[in-house]
Amino acid sequence: MTSTARAVIDLDVTGDRISRHLYGHFAEHLGRCIYDGFWVGEDSPIPNVRGIRLDIVEALRALDIPNLRWPGGCFADTYHWRDGIGPRQRRPKIANTNWGDVVENNHFGTHEFMDLCDLLGADAYVNGNVGSGTVQEMSEWVEYLTRADDSPMARLRRQNGRDEPWRVPFWGLGNEAWGCGGNMSASFYAEEARRYATFCHEHGGNSLTRIAAGANEDDLEWTRTLMKSLTECHGCTMGGNLPYQAISFHYYTHSGSGINSEAATAFTTAQYYETVAYAAGIERIVRGHVAVMDSYDPQNRVGLVCDEWGTWWNAAEGTNPGFLFQQNTVRDALVAGLHFDVFHRHARRLTMANIAQTVNVLQAMVLTDGENLVLTPTYHVFEMNKGHQDAAGLPVHVLETPTTTVRGDDLDLVSISASTRDDTALVSLTHLSVDAPCTVRVDLRGRAASVVRARVLTGDAASSFNDVDAPERVAPRPLEASLEADGVLVVELPPHSFATVELALG
Structure with a gap:
């Protein structure tokens, strides 16, 4: 019936601008997202540009991809950026203990990521290492990327083949500090976020949006602690700028049994409805964080960022379970449609979102199998919806x-x-x-x-x-x-x- x-x-009453960055993406060193995904190497028979897979670039450019978050995720808080610069054959191998416990060769690093962003026409969202890194390490990475003169890090960048600095608009201050990013308390992380942010300097004309690692789902106390930390920080607004300009949160969709607990393609009608209901629940989550932020920041100076969202099912049978490769169905596409409706409604405070993840991992845009590339149902939702980017709600x-x-x-x-x-x-x-x-x-x-x-x-x-x-x-x-x-x-x-x-x- x-x-x-x-x-x-x-049609004649316009609301808040829907930032194009709500249609952002996420690429972590996880499974086949980077290696055997974006990166195939310059010697690959698969068509590539300087080692970056060309058909993926073309597919994502058709979405008007606005930004790409890298290198994690949990991987970000174990990643030391100096391991991924210089001649590739001299870069040290590293153990990826977060995802599959594999060894990778570091052939995809800072220069390759920025090259990828240039090819995509996307803004870079670099996630720094708070969990196992240092303030100096993060500060020098910002300098390496964005400083133009003869400073030590700018000199090092030139030695590695890049004369001009890059533009890096978005900078993450760690990831999931309540979990894989350090198992910190909210109050301890708030102090760390202020400290790290202070030394992420704006060099030349590069303006940084520093994003504090925020809550898991509806942990409003985490958001409250980060907002309170800004208001109680004496001297934080010297020069008219806050230490961090945005706070993130993460929200993964499942049917109520928890992430990574059910099949991607074989589900009951009850599980289907439970999944889309869980996806619709992001409305409640966003409203809660917005209410907390509004109480501390009625001027709307601090943005809310959902830099990990999407469905999380069991890895496909026969694949490495640590690689999180899953199929993508109509159900996943509808989850995306629901999320975007919520994002649009909260565009006043919500300034960015990043689906997890772009290639071969979780709710991906594209899946690869050797030289073959498949566009997922979720990809098509992004394409059909791209007209909302930077439009007035x-x-x-x-x-x-x-x-x-x-x-x-x-x-x-x-x-x-x-x-x-x-x-x-x-x-x-x-x-x-x-x-x-x-x-x-x-x-x-x-x-x-x-x-x-x-x-x-x-x-x-x-x-x-x-x-x-x-x-x-x-x-x-x-x-x-x-x-x-x-x-x-x-x-x-x-x-x-x-x-x-x-x-x-x-």
């Missing part, structure tokens, strides 16, 4: 939506967000019902509109996925969207689907 959803969008009022009950709570089965730019608008719709279609009627008010293009992403089942044998099993298809005389947009959404409608505004 077809259900009905109704909403109103005010539009208020969406959902008047009616079908619901279901998951673990005693109501779950709305239709989620909508919208934005506008330059006499255009983009409407995104996520439909969660596993088996029933839905007629969605959206009253477009305030400006005349016409439909330019409508697309839908779905599969035969919520467990459908793409692989080498069927790379387009789940891919965007044309969607019928009509505009009635009274300005009501009507779309018929199939079960478990994500859709976008592009509008021209008069």
